[in-house]
Amino acid sequence: MSTKRKIRIVVAKPGLDSHDRGAKVIARAFRDAGMEVIYTGLWQTPEQIVETALQEDVDVVALSILSGAHMTLFPKITKLMKQKGLNDILVLGGGVIPDEDIPALKKIGIAEVFGPDTPTNTIIKFIKENTQKTK
Amino acid sequence: MNQIKQLVNGVLKGNRRSIAKTITLIENNPHEAQKAVSKLYPHTGKAHIIGITGPTGSGKSTLIEKLVKELRKKRKRVGIIAVDPSSPFTGGAFLGDRIRMQKLSTDKEVFIRSMATRNSPGGLARATRDAVKVLDASGKDVVIVETVGAGQSEVDIIKVAHTVVVVLAPGLGDDIQAIKAGMMEIGDIFVVNKADRENADEAVIDIETMLNMGSEKEKWRPPVIKTTATKDEGTAMLLNRINQHMKYLKKEVFDIQRRQKAETELIEAIKQKTTDSIIDELRRKGELEKLVQEILAKKTDPYSAADALLKERLKRFRTNG
Ligand SMILES: Nc1nc2c(ncn2[C@@H]2O[C@H](COP(=O)(O)OP(=O)(O)OP(=O)(O)O)[C@@H](O)[C@H]2O)c(=O)[nH]1
Ligand SMILES: [Mg+2]
Numbered sequence: 001m002s003t004k005r006k007i008r009i010v011v012a013k014p015g016l017d018s019h020d021r022g023a024k025v026i027a028r029a030f031r032d033a034g035m036e037v038i039y040t041g042l043w044q045t046p047e048q049i050v051e052t053a054l055q056e057d058v059d060v061v062a063l064s065i066l067s068g069a070h071m072t073l074f075p076k077i078t079k080l081m082k083q084k085g086l087n088d089i090l091v092l093g094g095g096v097i098p099d100e101d102i103p104a105l106k107k108i109g110i111a112e113v114f115g116p117d118t119p120t121n122t123i124i125k126f127i128k129e130n131t132q133k134t135k
Numbered sequence: 136m137n138q139i140k141q142l143v144n145g146v147l148k149g150n151r152r153s154i155a156k157t158i159t160l161i162e163n164n165p166h167e168a169q170k171a172v173s174k175l176y177p178h179t180g181k182a183h184i185i186g187i188t189g190p191t192g193s194g195k196s197t198l199i200e201k202l203v204k205e206l207r208k209k210r211k212r213v214g215i216i217a218v219d220p221s222s223p224f225t226g227g228a229f230l231g232d233r234i235r236m237q238k239l240s241t242d243k244e245v246f247i248r249s250m251a252t253r254n255s256p257g258g259l260a261r262a263t264r265d266a267v268k269v270l271d272a273s274g275k276d277v278v279i280v281e282t283v284g285a286g287q288s289e290v291d292i293i294k295v296a297h298t299v300v301v302v303l304a305p306g307l308g309d310d311i312q313a314i315k316a317g318m319m320e321i322g323d324i325f326v327v328n329k330a331d332r333e334n335a336d337e338a339v340i341d342i343e344t345m346l347n348m349g350s351e352k353e354k355w356r357p358p359v360i361k362t363t364a365t366k367d368e369g370t371a372m373l374l375n376r377i378n379q380h381m382k383y384l385k386k387e388v389f390d391i392q393r394r395q396k397a398e399t400e401l402i403e404a405i406k407q408k409t410t411d412s413i414i415d416e417l418r419r420k421g422e423l424e425k426l427v428q429e430i431l432a433k434k435t436d437p438y439s440a441a442d443a444l445l446k447e448r449l450k451r452f453r454t455n456g
Contacts, residue, residue, distance in 0.1 A: 031229045052240055056152060
């Protein structure tokens with residue numbers, strides 16, 4: 001009996017960004033890399049994102065934000081995830097995030113932050129390497 | 136085993152994490168998951184299972200959100216499984232049904248799971264049926280399964296659902312023509328969604344005409360309903376019809392349908408288990424590979440090879456039968 005592990009990933013846009021073109025491009029790149037991508041659309045609250053991650057039992061939560069609210073929204077999300085015991089999920093940040101914020105974000109549980117110019121292959125490679133651990 | 140026990144206990148208590156993990160196990164390791172599903176089986180059979188199918192973009196997910204809003208007013212607990220196709224090339228999938236159901240995502244009594252078909256033959260993944268059982272056993276009153284009706288998948292929905300709702304939209308034109316034949320067979324209720332658009336009435340007449348050509352002996356004549364999901368118009372009526380259909384089933388055919396479902400499932404399980412065990416054995420003994428090589432060398436063909444292989448193994452059945 002073969003056991004098939006598929007990487008499941010939720011791509012979410014917290015906050016009030018007015019478009020999600022970038023997030024959609026990333027989502028499709030993940031799909032083309034063989035992942036199952038749960039896409040949730042714009043204007044997600046932290047509660048919605050965390051509940052989605054729980055119900056969909058994802059391996060990765062990829063957050064994209066352009067509005068500059070990452071320093072308030074990202075910590076809310078990681079805190080909620082810890083409260084619900086979702087400790088084994090890889091959380092990634094993307095969008096427009098200044099370099100000086102990155103250390104603080106890593107401290108609160110964001111595994112990596114990818115700027116808008118990061119080639120999608122780099123992100124995909126990172127995900128594949130960091131979801132190898134058997135759950 | 137301990138892990139299975141924990142999952143099962145969690146599911147029976149309605150724990151959302153356990154439900155999610157059990158469905159993942161069903162998707163990744165059906166063999167192991169079977170232990171959990173077997174334990175859950177006695178607790179199933181309570182939920183009304185509704186299939187929502189129709190062409191891409193007809194408004195199924197939007198309609199489901201509104202339908203569930205209506206169900207929640209009546210304090211019904213709801214599970215939703217939204218099935219989308221996996222790419223045959225990469226195995227990946229874009230699962231976007233949640234976009235239209237966001238208002239439901241923090242309601243603790245609503246559980247939504249997106250599932251990719253993972254190229255399981257027959258369209259609607261076998262896993263879907265087991266996932267429905269998990270939600271049923273977890274105490275949901277209603278379980279809704281959304282599938283895209285293109286190609287084969289719509290046929291499978293009748294094996295899973297008590298009530299099949301076919302959602303169409305005006306202006307799909309030839310598309311409707313092409314899928315009609317298949318869809319007309321399986322629908323218990325027909326919805327013309329996007330009634331705010333032109334030609335909705337024509338679409339209704341169209342469907343009514345096709346339904347009138349069907350057999351008159353049937354006791355349930357599928358109703359055709361207009362909805363505008365985006366404005367939440369017609370959804371209360373739709374729910375009303377869905378409940379009527381359940382009443383009809385209970386009065387007329389529920390036991391026959393249940394028996395039929397049980398038989399179908401048993402036969403499928405037998406098929407799967409026999410082929411799995413035979414193929415496993417052939418692989419282990421290297422016989423499979425040997426024959427593959429012979430086929431490649433054109434010494435035999437797949438059918439003759441299968442005959443030769445199965446002859447001994449099936450002898451018992453022949454002599455007994
Ligand atoms: N005008 C109008 N648009 C609608 C209506 N219902 C849904 N839509 C729109 O139709 C589009 C598709 O809706 P979905 O609910 O995603 O359709 P679906 O059938 O679930 O689509 P797939 O899951 O991709 O097959 C969205 O842009 C909706 O806003 C309606 O009643 N009227
Ligand atoms: Mg949909």
